[in-house]
Amino acid sequence: MAKQVLSFTLNDSETDVLVQPYVTLLDALREDLELTGPKEGCGTGDCGACTVHLDGKPVASCLVLALQARGRSVRTIEGLGRFDALHPLQDAFVRLGVPQCGFCIPGVLMAAAALLAENPHPSEEEIRYGIAGNLCRCTGYTKMLAAITEAAGVAPARRA
Amino acid sequence: MRRFQLALPRNIDECVKFLAERGPETKVIAGGTDLLPQMKNGLLKPAAVVDLSGVADLRTLRRQDGSGLRVGASVTAREIERDAYVRSAYPALAESGALVGSVQIRNLATVGGNLCNAAPSADMAPPLLALEAEAVVAGPRGRRRVSLSDFFTGVRRTVLAPDELLVELIVPALGPRSGGQYLRHTPRRELDIAVVGVASQITMSDGVCAKARIALAAVAPTPIRATAAEQALEGRPLTAEQIGRxxxxxxxAARPISDQRGSADFRRHLVAVLTRRTLTTALERAAR
Structure with a gap:
């Protein structure tokens, strides 16, 4: 089957890439574009490890066909902050030592960034719902909650 | 996932044309949250897939003055959950949208997908049944309207022919003093599937119930209306005794099965509890 051109905005850059029509956005990001921040945990939308922003909204990239992103904007964890200028959430996660094994963290950060973009001062309940689609098998939710709360207080409405 | 050809139509006509040519071997993808897991585990093996994401006409969610709401088939659960007009005029529908999956799922999952996937537990089906929504279906011979109560024909089966596409839902306007609610029971608060779901929708007039609509999910092969319960309420004041009856x-009306989510007896118990609670809330909301 012939590959097709996927033209989209990836982490603020106009991007063209050849993809098979039957691959997911997650596989195109990881295999064809070498962005391995988004992870495949379950492949069925249950775990949230593959969370990216599609037109600013958090989605499970394992349930999106790559070509469904044509003409749209995708942001992955690689485009959330820069090494020399971390997103306030990344900064808080580092300082509070949130990651344990780290596998779920890119997805959690993307879900949390989308939450804060929409709701700069969420309640504890809203934070818990905001990351309810992300499973952490180390069960490090307590520190996640603390870090998101702190990031929301420090620097609320940066870009998602 | 098995390989497939992907069609990328830009409008409803192109979509229907493709379905007319390749319908029986084709699946339609909107949000993909039900379809892709079934394709990944080999349950479905379509030779071709039609992607609706480029069809803007399917994404409109608009209020029609005096005649209700039009919900495009590709409107997402998240849009339903957050739309200010849906929340105020049709809270039962907004509540059902808010219960689908997680936020990552709700940003993808669509109203049309929830209905066309036709799971007995589909959360957005009971409120739309209770609101007496009509489905607009496009096919090679033009468009037809189907009452949502005639839409589901069995577990994962609908009236849609292989060359037909669900275009939108038309939700009638509600009279004054109307209220509704959708509640479901799940062991977990998020990312779960209804053990039982119940939507109640009522309209009051001069202290009596002028109209009642009650719809149930996950207690029969399809989402169903509880018509005998509705008729028992109409023309009477909604006392606790009437609500209990x-x-x-x-x-x-329920014909539940026992499965890993709950026994048939537990499901019958839940139907009683959730019917009582949703009717009570519907009455409170109708008074506002």
Whole structure:
């Protein structure tokens, strides 16, 4: 089957890439574009490890066909902050030592960034719902909650 | 996932044309949250897939002055959950949208997908049934309207022919003093599937119930209406006793199975509890 051109905005850059029509956005990001921040945990939308922003909204990239992103904007964890200028959430996660094994963290950060973009001062309940689609098998939710709360207080409405 | 050809139509006509040519071997993808897991585990093996994401006409969610709401088939659960007009005029529908999956799922999952996937537990089906929504279906011979109560024909089966596409839902306007609610029971608060779901929708007039609509999910092969319970309420004041009687009649409409989510007996119990609670809230909301 012939590959097709996927033209989209990836982490603020106009991007063209050849993809098979039957691959997911997650596989195109990881295999064809070498962005391995988004992870495949379950492949069925249950775990949230593959969370990216599609037109600013958090989605499970394992349930999106790559070509469904044509003409749209995708942001992955690689485009959330820069090494020399971390997103306030990344900064808080580092300082509070949130990651344990780290596998779920890119997805959690993307879900949390989308939450804060929409709701700069969420309640504890809203934070818990905001990351309810992300499973952490180390069960490090307590520190996640603390870090998101702190990031929301420090620097609320940066870009998602 | 098995390989497939992907069609990328830009409008409804192109979509229907492709379905007319390749319908029986084709699946339609909107949000993909039900379809892709079934394709990944080999349950579905379509030779071709039609992607609706480029069809803007399917994404409109608009209020029609005096005649209700039009919900495009590709409107997402998240849009339903957050739309200010849906929340105020059709809270039962907004509540059902808010219960689908997680936020990552709700940003993808669509109203049309929830209905066309036709799971007995589909959360957005009971409120739309209770609101007497009509489905607009496009096919090679033009468009037809189907009452949502005639839409589901079995577990994962609908009236849609292989060359037909669900275009939108038309939700009638509600009279004054109307109220509704959708509640479901799940062991977990998020990312779960209804053990039982119940939507109640009522309209009051001069202290009596002028109209009642009650719909149930996950207690029959399809989402169903509890018509005997509805009829028992109409023309009467909604006292606790009347609501209790309707709950008993709703249980009689249910034909639940026992499975890993719950026993048939537990499901019947839940139908009674959730019918009572949703009717009570619907009455409170109708008074506002």
């Amino acid at each position: 309707a709950a008993t009649l709703a249980v009689e």
